[in-house]
Amino acid sequence: MRKYLILKVLILLPFGLLMGQNIQLHYDLGGSMYNKELNGRPVLTSTVEMFKPDKWGSTFFFIDMDYESKGIVSAYWEIARELNFREGPFSIHVEYNGGVTESFPFQNAYLGGLTYTYNSGDFTKGFAFSTMYKYIQKNDKPHNFQLTGTWYLHFFNDGLCTFTGFADFWKEKTAAGDFIFMAEPQFWMNLNKMNGIADDFNLSVGSEVELTYNFANRGGFYAIPTLAIKWTFN
Numbered sequence: 001m002r003k004y005l006i007l008k009v010l011i012l013l014p015f016g017l018l019m020g021q022n023i024q025l026h027y028d029l030g031g032s033m034y035n036k037e038l039n040g041r042p043v044l045t046s047t048v049e050m051f052k053p054d055k056w057g058s059t060f061f062f063i064d065m066d067y068e069s070k071g072i073v074s075a076y077w078e079i080a081r082e083l084n085f086r087e088g089p090f091s092i093h094v095e096y097n098g099g100v101t102e103s104f105p106f107q108n109a110y111l112g113g114l115t116y117t118y119n120s121g122d123f124t125k126g127f128a129f130s131t132m133y134k135y136i137q138k139n140d141k142p143h144n145f146q147l148t149g150t151w152y153l154h155f156f157n158d159g160l161c162t163f164t165g166f167a168d169f170w171k172e173k174t175a176a177g178d179f180i181f182m183a184e185p186q187f188w189m190n191l192n193k194m195n196g197i198a199d200d201f202n203l204s205v206g207s208e209v210e211l212t213y214n215f216a217n218r219g220g221f222y223a224i225p226t227l228a229i230k231w232t233f234n
Contacts, residue, residue, distance in 0.1 A: 021233040023048050026208060030224035037218065042066035042073055045226075057082040057091055066101070074101030082115060091115045093130050104216045108137040111146060124159070127151040136172055146170035160193040162186075162204070176214040183211040188230065202232040 024047040031041040044067040051060045061079035065072050076099030084091040093115045099106035113132030120126060127150060134144040152164040165185035172180055188206035192199050210224040 021050050022230050023233075024228055024230040026226040026228045028224065028226050030210070030222070033224065034222065037222075038224075042068050057084045064099075074103075075099055076101075076106060089116050089118060091117065093132060095132070107139055110135045110137070113146075124155065125151075125153045134170055134172075139173055141173045141178075144171040157193055160190055162188040162190060162206075164188075165208075174214065175217045176219040180215050181211075181213040182215050184208055185211075186228075200234065202234065204230040204232065206230070 026045045026047070028041065028043045028045060030038045031043060045064055046067070047062055047064050049060075049062040052058065059079070059081050061077065063077040064075065066074040076097075078095065078097045080093065080095040082091040082093055091114070093111070093113050095111040097106070097109040097111070111132040111134045113130055115128055115130040117128040118126055129150075130146075130148040132146045132148070134146045136142050136144055147169045148166060150164075150166040152162065154162050163185070165183065167181075167183040169179070169181050171178060174180070186206060186208045188204040190202075190204045191197050192201045192203070206228050208226045208228055210222070210226070212218070212224075213221045215222075
């Protein structure tokens with residue numbers, strides 16, 4: 001199951017606002033690439049994202065759902081709040097993660113910590129870094145930590161291309177090991193930036209690569225690409 005699609009902490013600026021409400025559909029190539037280890041892995045995943053800024057910070061959530069011919073077989077969601085009571089790059093971060101799947105139990109996780117955010121003056125690139133305490137309910141060792149980095153880059157022809165993603169490193173006792181790494185870089189071509197296409201035709205086409213180590217009780221490293229489309233709501 002794919003987790004965390006764009007930015008865990010979406011950037012609170014004009015391009016971030018445009019990307020804040022969207023729906024994505026991904027065709028997953030993991031089953032064909034890792035036939036023995038990932039046999040039966042769902043090939044279709046939808047993601048709904050929402051980002052809403054306000055004068056005290058911002059709220060971000062997403063919902064992932066995996067599909068097979070019999071219907072939805074797994075769901076996962078995260079909701080995160082940035083609290084910033086004064087101007088500056090630092091904010092208080094609180095977050096909840098949870099989900100359900102037929103093959104892998106997602107335990108409730110509660111996170112809290114600090115986020116540092118940087119954006120360039122023209123808002124074409126930026127990054128954020130969060131350091132957090134992570135409480136994993138009903139885990140044998142519930143008290144853990146998580147480090148999260150996110151980035152975005154809009155380039156070529158006034159934002160025709162977008163490169164964005166995140167990287168997570170956290171501690172959690174699992175059958176595969178006690179430390180987990182996950183990153184999901186994404187590349188999009190925004191069709192409304194092409195000549196002859198209307199500005200409000202907010203369709204993007206692209207790809208994501210899920211990079212994991214010891215994730216979902218799978219020991220070792222995996223690199224799983226997808227083919228994807230995205231519609232952004234203004």
